[in-house]
Amino acid sequence: MTGLGTRSVHDDVEEILLSHEQLQARVAELGRQLSADFDGRDPVLVSVLKGSIVFLADLMRSIDVPLSVDLMEVSSYGAGTESSGQVRIIKDLSSSIEGRHVIVVEDIIDTGLTLNYLLRYLHDKSPASITVCCLLDKPARRLAEIEIAYRGFTIPDRFVVGYGLDFDERFRNLPYVGVLRPAVYAGGPPEG
Ligand code: IMP
Ligand code: MG
DSSP states (O other): OOSGGGOOGGGGEEEEEEOHHHHHHHHHHHHHHHHHHTTTSOOEEEEEETTTHHHHHHHHHTOOSOOEEEEEEEEEEOSSSSEEEEEEEEEOOSSOOTTOEEEEEEEEESSSHHHHHHHHHHHTTOOSEEEEEEEEEOGGGOOSOOOOSEEEEEOOSOOOBBTTBOBTTBOTTOSSEEEEOGGGSTTSOOOO
């Protein structure tokens, strides 16, 4: 490496778990299923910043029934990296979901604590229904039981980045889902 300009995010990736093509094909499939299942129901996709934005952008374009979109941002972790179940809402819904069919679009479900909190929060707003659609399911570390109606892929207990997912706010722009070289995690791989 001679300078910043020649450095690529791809250099830090040890292994590609899900290629761009695999992701595109599966997301298109999820979109087709959701289009069929939510035909005539005018769903609202509620997505959680920031990890879900890439999935949301691809998924919504593969759904061909009328829908609307809303965004929330939550912080799932306290001071450390371990999921605590302590969830803080940083950005709330912009519109009422009362009487609406809500599809929660999530990047990854790990312990499930973040989504567990969020689902209870959304329930209190009296939607007609709530359905979970997640791209990645990492069941190995699950602490809260979550009913996942639509899932892209089940993955092993490894810390993954790309396609929206970050390590320390980096690597969201990788077009695939991968695992980083150990050297990137100075001080050991993160917990969640
Ligand atoms: P949970 O509360 O443990 O289910 O954590 C969910 C959140 O933790 C996700 O929305 C991600 O932001 C983050 N997370 C969990 N596992 C990973 C991972 O493997 N890579 C990147 N972020 C992750
Ligand atoms: Mg994160």
